[in-house]
Amino acid sequence: MAERQAITVRAELRAGRGKNDARRLRARGMVPLTVYGGGGEAVSAAAPLRELAAILRSGAGHNTIFTLDVDGVGASEVLFLDRQIDPVKGRLIHADLRRLVQGQEVEITVRLELEGEPAGTKEEGGILEQLLREVEIRCRPSLIPDTIRADVSALRVHDVLHVSDLKVEGGITILTDPDTAVATVAVVREEPVAEVAPAEEAVVEPEVIGKGKKEEEGEEK
Numbered sequence: 001m002a003e004r005q006a007i008t009v010r011a012e013l014r015a016g017r018g019k020n021d022a023r024r025l026r027a028r029g030m031v032p033l034t035v036y037g038g039g040g041e042a043v044s045a046a047a048p049l050r051e052l053a054a055i056l057r058s059g060a061g062h063n064t065i066f067t068l069d070v071d072g073v074g075a076s077e078v079l080f081l082d083r084q085i086d087p088v089k090g091r092l093i094h095a096d097l098r099r100l101v102q103g104q105e106v107e108i109t110v111r112l113e114l115e116g117e118p119a120g121t122k123e124e125g126g127i128l129e130q131l132l133r134e135v136e137i138r139c140r141p142s143l144i145p146d147t148i149r150a151d152v153s154a155l156r157v158h159d160v161l162h163v164s165d166l167k168v169e170g171g172i173t174i175l176t177d178p179d180t181a182v183a184t185v186a187v188v189r190e191e192p193v194a195e196v197a198p199a200e201e202a203v204v205e206p207e208v209i210g211k212g213k214k215e216e217e218g219e220e221k
Contacts, residue, residue: 007066011047038099045070060146100141107138116153120185126157135176143171160184
């Protein structure tokens with residue numbers, strides 16, 4: 001697991017409450033947030049949107065561990081517990097953070113990434129399908145991985161990779177049901193092309209011109 005870069009975000013203690021106070025904070029480019037857990041009391045604070053958004057855009061995303069230094073309260077290691085996003089502007093407008101205690105395990109959801117090219121796609125013309133995008137794990141904060149990688153190179157057509165096949169570092173326990181399917185190589189089914197019957201040519205009888213007239217002339221004679 002790659003060594004994490006230390007990130008510190010300075011935050012201010014929130015004195016006010018309610019929607020008006022939150023609106024004023026957002027107008028200043030700040031995000032209202034609440035810090036929970038870790039054996040301490042809940043703390044209401046506000047931190048710069050720019051810094052929090054940069055963390056969420058990073059490789060580890062919402063699983064990034066960073067230090068939150070709240071004026072008048074002190075610093076503690078945290079990670080995102082919940083986030084509220086503006087549905088129109090797509091930006092963070094509120095966050096709940098989890099206070100971490102070193103040595104104390106946490107349960108967290110981690111993204112799954114497939115690696116390798118399956119034998120079933122190279123040699124048998126199958127299609128790789130990812131059936132599971134993330135797994136829940138339990139470990140100490142220092143062991144939280146950015147992602148869990150699943151090697152699919154040995155999969156052939158109809159083979160299925162399960163959660164029980166995933167490899168993780170020592171100290172990490174996967175909580176997701178081990179029988180859950182992660183990926184498979186499916187058969188490419190070709191749709192049968194229906195044959196179009198040739199259109200029957202319409203037979204048109206030639207029109208007899210003048211026949212009636214000749215018969216009329218014969219009757220007059």
